[in-house]
Amino acid sequence: MSSLKLYHFPISGPSRGALLAARSIGVPVQVEIVDLFKKEQLNEKFLKINPQHCVPTLDDDGFIVWESRAIACYLADKFGNDDQLYPKDLKKRALVNQRLYFDSSSLYVKIRAICFPILFCGETEIKPHLQEDLNITLGVLEQFLNNSTWVAGDNATIADTSIYASLSSILAVGWNISQFPNIERWTKQCASLPGYEENEEGAKTFGEAVKKNMK
Numbered sequence: 703m704s705s706l707k708l709y710h711f712p713i714s715g716p717s718r719g720a721l722l723a724a725r726s727i728g729v730p731v732q733v734e735i736v737d738l739f740k741k742e743q744l745n746e747k748f749l750k751i752n753p754q755h756c757v758p759t760l761d762d763d764g765f766i767v768w769e770s771r772a773i774a775c776y777l778a779d780k781f782g783n784d785d786q787l788y789p790k791d792l793k794k795r796a797l798v799n800q801r802l803y804f805d806s807s808s809l810y811v812k813i814r815a816i817c818f819p820i821l822f823c824g825e826t827e828i829k830p831h832l833q834e835d836l837n838i839t840l841g842v843l844e845q846f847l848n849n850s851t852w853v854a855g856d857n858a859t860i861a862d863t864s865i866y867a868s869l870s871s872i873l874a875v876g877w878n879i880s881q882f883p884n885i886e887r888w889t890k891q892c893a894s895l896p897g898y899e900e901n902e903e904g905a906k907t908f909g910e911a912v913k914k915n916m917k
């Protein structure tokens with residue numbers, strides 16, 4: 703019997719992104735918590751599994767892969783019941799990939815730039831240029847949703863689970879998205895994603911940890 707283990711920390715947006723994808727795919731994963739606040743990612747045992755010592759990390763019967771979006775793609779390709787979550791059609795897949803890279807290289811990066819210094823470097827305020835930078839990126843997400851129910855088409859894909867996991871972190875900090883009506887509509891829709899509540903719990907803890915350090 704094969705075993706699928708996800709090394710996970712619920713406060714981490716990328717980690718929640720991989721789990722949210724697994725929940726949508728419907729594949730059972732055994733979740734093993736790596737407590738980043740206790741620096742458990744630096745334990746010798748975990749370093750042997752992932753020398754980059756980050757969560758999420760997937761172990762599929764000895765096959766190890768990390769990077770949340772790579773994990774989501776792998777799980778969807780291997781265990782998806784159909785190709786709705788990660789289309790096989792070249793152009794549809796390219797659009798999902800584009801949104802995944804948008805999250806990985808832009809949205810998540812801007813959110814991290816705001817939250818990391820407050821969580822770990824003693825800062826107590828959000829710098830105005832970082833605030834503006836994130837809102838510019840949210841403007842792009844708003845455009846994706848102009849004529850599209852989900853971020854990459856008419857049904858939810860792993861681009862939605864990834865982007866929602868990122869966005870929910872900053873929403874939990876109290877980010878105002880009232881100037882982005884499409885994003886507001888889409889975030890409400892995301893409540894229908896399997897694993898939504900579990901994601902919200904982790905995002906809430908993340909938001910509280912950031913807010914606790916803010917003036």
Ligand SMILES: N[C@@H](CCC(=O)N[C@@H](CS)C(=O)NCC(=O)O)C(=O)O
Pocket residue numbers: 714715716717738743754755756757758768769770771
């Ligand atoms: N691009 C990676 C980011 C992973 C990442 O940075 N994980 C952080 C938590 S949000 C982590 O494990 N940090 C601990 C460390 O690097 O030692 C992904 O999407 O999986």
